[in-house]
Amino acid sequence: MVKIVMDCLGGDHSPDANVEGSLRAMDLFPDLYILFTGDETALTGLLKASGADVKYAGRYEIVHAPGVITGEDKPTDAIRLKKDASMIRAIRILREDPSVSAMVSAGATGALVAAATLRIGRIRGIRRPAFCPVLPTMNGGIVGICDTGANVDITPEYLQQYAVMGSMYLQKVYGIRDPRVALLNIGTESEKGDDLRKQAYLLLKETPGINFVGNMESRDLLSGKYDLVVCDGFAGNVLVKTTEGTSLELLKRLRKDMMSDLRSKIGALFLKHTIMKEVQFMNYQNYGGSVLLGCEKTVVKGHGSSRPEAICKCIEQAYRMETGRLNEELTAAVRALYGEE
Amino acid sequence: MVKIVMDCLGGDHSPDANVEGSLRAMDLFPDLYILFTGDETALTGLLKASGADVKYAGRYEIVHAPGVITGEDKPTDAIRLKKDASMIRAIRILREDPSVSAMVSAGATGALVAAATLRIGRIRGIRRPAFCPVLPTMNGGIVGICDTGANVDITPEYLQQYAVMGSMYLQKVYGIRDPRVALLNIGTESEKGDDLRKQAYLLLKETPGINFVGNMESRDLLSGKYDLVVCDGFAGNVLVKTTEGTSLELLKRLRKDMMSDLRSKIGALFLKHTIMKEVQFMNYQNYGGSVLLGCEKTVVKGHGSSRPEAICKCIEQAYRMETGRLNEELTAAVRALYGEE
Numbered sequence: 313m314v315k316i317v318m319d320c321l322g323g324d325h326s327p328d329a330n331v332e333g334s335l336r337a338m339d340l341f342p343d344l345y346i347l348f349t350g351d352e353t354a355l356t357g358l359l360k361a362s363g364a365d366v367k368y369a370g371r372y373e374i375v376h377a378p379g380v381i382t383g384e385d386k387p388t389d390a391i392r393l394k395k396d397a398s399m400i401r402a403i404r405i406l407r408e409d410p411s412v413s414a415m416v417s418a419g420a421t422g423a424l425v426a427a428a429t430l431r432i433g434r435i436r437g438i439r440r441p442a443f444c445p446v447l448p449t450m451n452g453g454i455v456g457i458c459d460t461g462a463n464v465d466i467t468p469e470y471l472q473q474y475a476v477m478g479s480m481y482l483q484k485v486y487g488i489r490d491p492r493v494a495l496l497n498i499g500t501e502s503e504k505g506d507d508l509r510k511q512a513y514l515l516l517k518e519t520p521g522i523n524f525v526g527n528m529e530s531r532d533l534l535s536g537k538y539d540l541v542v543c544d545g546f547a548g549n550v551l552v553k554t555t556e557g558t559s560l561e562l563l564k565r566l567r568k569d570m571m572s573d574l575r576s577k578i579g580a581l582f583l584k585h586t587i588m589k590e591v592q593f594m595n596y597q598n599y600g601g602s603v604l605l606g607c608e609k610t611v612v613k614g615h616g617s618s619r620p621e622a623i624c625k626c627i628e629q630a631y632r633m634e635t636g637r638l639n640e641e642l643t644a645a646v647r648a649l650y651g652e653e
Numbered sequence: 654m655v656k657i658v659m660d661c662l663g664g665d666h667s668p669d670a671n672v673e674g675s676l677r678a679m680d681l682f683p684d685l686y687i688l689f690t691g692d693e694t695a696l697t698g699l700l701k702a703s704g705a706d707v708k709y710a711g712r713y714e715i716v717h718a719p720g721v722i723t724g725e726d727k728p729t730d731a732i733r734l735k736k737d738a739s740m741i742r743a744i745r746i747l748r749e750d751p752s753v754s755a756m757v758s759a760g761a762t763g764a765l766v767a768a769a770t771l772r773i774g775r776i777r778g779i780r781r782p783a784f785c786p787v788l789p790t791m792n793g794g795i796v797g798i799c800d801t802g803a804n805v806d807i808t809p810e811y812l813q814q815y816a817v818m819g820s821m822y823l824q825k826v827y828g829i830r831d832p833r834v835a836l837l838n839i840g841t842e843s844e845k846g847d848d849l850r851k852q853a854y855l856l857l858k859e860t861p862g863i864n865f866v867g868n869m870e871s872r873d874l875l876s877g878k879y880d881l882v883v884c885d886g887f888a889g890n891v892l893v894k895t896t897e898g899t900s901l902e903l904l905k906r907l908r909k910d911m912m913s914d915l916r917s918k919i920g921a922l923f924l925k926h927t928i929m930k931e932v933q934f935m936n937y938q939n940y941g942g943s944v945l946l947g948c949e950k951t952v953v954k955g956h957g958s959s960r961p962e963a964i965c966k967c968i969e970q971a972y973r974m975e976t977g978r979l980n981e982e983l984t985a986a987v988r989a990l991y992g993e994e
Contacts, residue, residue, distance in 0.1 A: 383842055422840075450902050461839050464847040498802050498890040499763075501724060506805040506887065530891040531898030546847065549839040550871040550888050554895040557872030561791050562903055562935070569927045576927050582920025586910045594903070 313343050314634050315412045316627065317405045320350030321380045321398040322419025324617045327351070330418065331358045333623025338368055340624070341631055345371050347405060347412065349398040352376035377401035381419055387426035403427045406609050414610035414630035416601070418618040425462045428604055428611045435639065437646040439470055441606035442545070443613065444478050445552060446486070446599055451536035456482050456491075458540065460548040460602060468512040471495065474542040475522045476645055477605040484636035485603075485629060488539050494528035496543035496551065502527065508544070516542075521645065530554075559594040563587075600625030603633065606642070610634060654684050655975050656753045657968065658746045661691030662721045662739040663760025665958045668692070671759065672699045674964025679709055681965070682972055686712050688746060688753065690739040693717035718742035722760055728767035744768045747950050755971035757942070759955035759964065766803045769945055769952045776980065778987040780811055782947035783886070784954065785819050787827070787940055788896060792877035797823050797832075799881065801889040801943060809853040812836065815883040816863045817986055818946040823880055825977035826944075826970060832880035835869035837888055843868065849885070857883075862986065871895075900935040904928075941966030944974065947983070951975060 318334050320327035327350050334346050348355050355374045359365050364372070379397035381390045394400055399419045406415045417424055429441055442459035449455050458478040463470060475493045482488040495512055497505045502513055504527055516524040528538055530551055543551065567587070570580035580587070592598065600622065601614040610633045614626045633639070659675050661668035668691050675687050689696050696715045700706050705713070720738035722731045735741055740760045747756045758765055770782055783800035790796050799819040804811060816834045823829040836853055838846045843854055845868055857865040869879055871892055884892065908928070911921035921928070933939065941963065942955040951974045953967045974980070 383840060386844075450906055464839070496891065498805070498887060499724065503727075529894055529898075531894040531901075533895060533898060534902045535898075546839060547888055547891050550837065550891045551895055553870055553872040554874060554892055555899045557870075557874060557876075558896050558899040559903060560872075561875045562900060562931070565791055565934075566907075566927075566931060569930060570924065572927070575923055579920045579923025579927070582916055583911065583924060586907075586913070586917050586920070589910060590903070590907060593906075 313345050314341065314414075314631055315345040315347070316414040316416060316630055317347040317349060317402045317412055318627075319399045319402040319415065319417035319419055320348050320355060322382070322417060323614060325619055326418060327354055328358060329618055329620050330623050331355065332362070332620035333618070334627060335362060335364050335368065336620060336624040337627035337631070338371060340628065344627070344631060347373050347375055349375045349377045349402045349405070351378040375401060375405065381423045383420050383422070385420065385423060387420075387422040390420070390423040391427050391430060399423060400427060403431045406611075407431050413634045414612065416612045416614060416623065416626045416630055418601075418614035418616055418623065421461060421613060424611065424613055425604065428607050432611065433608045435606055435608055435643050435646060437650050438473055438477070438606040439467075441604045442470070442474050442477070443548075443602040444481055444605050445602035447534065447552065447555060448593055448599060449534050449536040453536050453539075454486060454599070455533060455538055456540045457548050457552055458542055458605065459545040460552050461545040462604065463545045466508070466544045468508060468515045471512040471542045472515050472519055473606070473646070475516055475519060475524065475540065476649060477642055478540040478542065479522050480642055480645055481603065481605055481633070481638060482539055484638045484641065485632045490523045491539035492525045492537070493522050493540045493542060494525055494538040496530060496541050496547055497527035498529070500527045500529060519649070521648070563591055563594060598625065600629045603629055608639065610639065654686050655682065655755070655972055656686040656688070657755040657757060657971050658688040658690060658743045658753050659968070660740045660743040660756065660758035660760055661689050661696060663723070663758060664955060666960055667759060668695055669699060670959055670961050671964050672696065673703070673961035674959070675968060676703060676705050676709065677961060677965040678968035678972070679712060681969065685968070685972060688714050688716055690716045690718045690743045690746070692719040716742060716746065722764045724761050724763070726761065726764060728763040731761070731764040732768050732771060740764060741768060744772045747952075748772050754975045755951035755953065757953045757955060757964065757967045757971055759942075759957055759959040762802060762954060765952065765954055766945065769948050773952065774949045776947055776949055776984050776987060778991050779814055779818070779947040780808075782945045783811070783815050783818070784943040785822055785946050786893060786943035788875065788893065789934060789940060790875050790877040794877055794880075795827060795940070796874060796879055797881045798889050798893055799883055799946065800886045801893050802886040803945065804886045807849070807885045809849060809856045812853040812883045813856050813860055814947070814987070816857055816860060816865065816881065817990060818983055819881040819883065820863050821983055821986055822944065822946055822974070822979060825979045825982065826973045829880050831864045833866045833878070834863050834881045834883060835866055835879040837871060837882050837884035837892065838868035839870070841868045841870060860990070862989070904932055904935060939966065941970045944970055949980065951980065
């Protein structure tokens with residue numbers, strides 16, 4: 313049995329999307345057990361309304377924790393003061409219950425990172441946990457980006473660890489053999505960028521067990537030439553959100569243009585399936601959340617705007633990390649990198 | 654008369670695109686005079702072949718400087734050792750000839766920044782020149798981004814200066830009144846980001862003469878809610894290149910999909926004008942180059958892949974900066990910011 317805890321508050325479509333997504337995941341994985349944290353009355357009502365109380369009886373439980381943490385809350389204050397918040401309660405369960413192996417949340421990012429780092433703890437040897445979402449590439453594959461915002465002040469060593477953790481994650485969860493790792497930089501030549509990038513380049517080149525292929529310019533993110541991009545959390549955040557923003561704005565524009573005159577409307581009728589394919593392609597709801605790599609237990613952060621399909625994907629990621637024993641292998645890999653500490 | 658120097662080597666389509674773009678600009682601006690640096694034989698041939706030797710007689714001259722600087726050259730070495738390079742010669746002319754007010758180049762970025770900073774000099778009080786390209790927004794406007802790669806190691810004060818210079822540039826060259834300035838960050842709340850961003854936020858809030866509206870997340874770059882985004886050169890580079898890369902990849906994908914079956918092909922016929930509109934919209938060739946703000950004389954960097962229309966736009970930017978007396982006003986604004994030094 314894989315037991316996970318689902319933080320049901322904090323997302324734009326919480327708790328409904330969280331519950332519905334969870335039920336879909338329970339359909340997919342018969343050995344999945346879920347603890348829901350949130351407002352007990354609301355959750356009971358939702359589960360009853362969907363018939364889950366009968367269909368999934370014995371496969372879930374509800375933990376009453378009605379407080380919500382928002383982006384306005386200072387992360388450390390939130391952890392200390394909002395003990396009844398669904399996120400903080402979920403973290404506590406993850407820490408204290410050895411049978412619970414993973415957590416999914418679509419709540420405030422800063423609080424989640426802080427709570428995971430302070431309360432769950434890091435894999436021995438890992439300096440900082442880091443986010444690693446994946447995006448679709450133009451040739452039908454995916455590309456992972458580590459980190460996208462967990463750490464804004466970093467060292468070359470962090471980037472090395474992101475490369476090791478991300479490579480293993482892509483192998484375990486997405487079946488990518490020998491992932492091609494690139495360093496995000498402002499040019500492809502080896503001596504580009506600031507001191508951090510220059511040092512990281514040299515370090516990555518010498519790191520055993522990863523397939524470092526050099527610097528990458530951000531315009532090549534979706535090209536399919538790379539499997540994993542490592543970067544500081546600020547640049548990674550810009551990288552992912554710009555990709556998302558540009559895609560959404562362009563598709564919006566295109567759809568508007570297609571309704572602008574009769575001729576376009578006729579064309580749009582013929583092309584509806586093509587456009588829908590693109591919309592689905594760029595819809596981040598289909599690619600799940602950002603896993604937080606490097607924690608002792610699995611934490612997956614869903615997009616704030618996650619709908620049921622995205623929540624379901626997040627759970628799938630957590631499930632595959634668990635069944636793939638990712639954390640055990642990460643622990644071994646970090647030990648190999650640094651020797652016994 | 655506005656006299657500018659055009660570096661005719663170093664771009665992907667140099668020197669042909671540089672010459673053709675220059676001739677278009679001479680059509681647009683009857684008081685424009687151009688000095689071409691590059692290989693004399695090649696340039697003479699190109700100008701003769703297009704009939705420019707007759708049509709624009711007395712409005713240009715050729716300076717023989719056949720060396721090329723590439724991205725592989727170390728910037729400081731390039732300046733020191735490649736004195737016969739078209740870019741270095743152009744910089745020298747810009748420095749030494751008081752009648753020449755601006756320079757356009759599509760050559761290596763690093764060398765151009767170094768040469769401009771070391772040889773041309775900064776406006777008194779300006780810490781570092783910075784790039785400020787513009788991109789189209791979804792509501793038909795533009796957004797400027799400063800900086801996109803001139804400086805990767807920066808201070809809050811640099812960001813303040815980018816805000817002052819960029820605001821004035823958008824007013825003078827694009828006629829935007831009271832530009833809305835945003836700080837690129839990983840969240841919109843005031844306390845987001847690293848120390849640099851937090852300090853910059855406070856500094857920008859107190860800076861007179863600019864319209865600071867707060868933090869911006871990269872996904873909102875094209876939304877039309879902001880006129881100018883200030884950021885460090887690394888993040889700015891990621892921001893712009895990701896936008897460009899995502900747009901190009903998406904449009905490529907869309908065009909491929911439209912040819913995938915008969916039904917799509919029919920739809921594409923009806924929608925050809927709409928698609929072309931999008932392609933034109935996202936074509937950075939239409940938006941000119943990155944001006945380097947803060948130098949004593951105007952330097953405009955064209956995209957390495959600039960075609961004639963992009964080169965022409967770069968010249969137009971340089972021309973408008975000159976006729977708008979941007980540098981004089983910048984000098985006054987910097988003096989006002991810091992008092993007499």
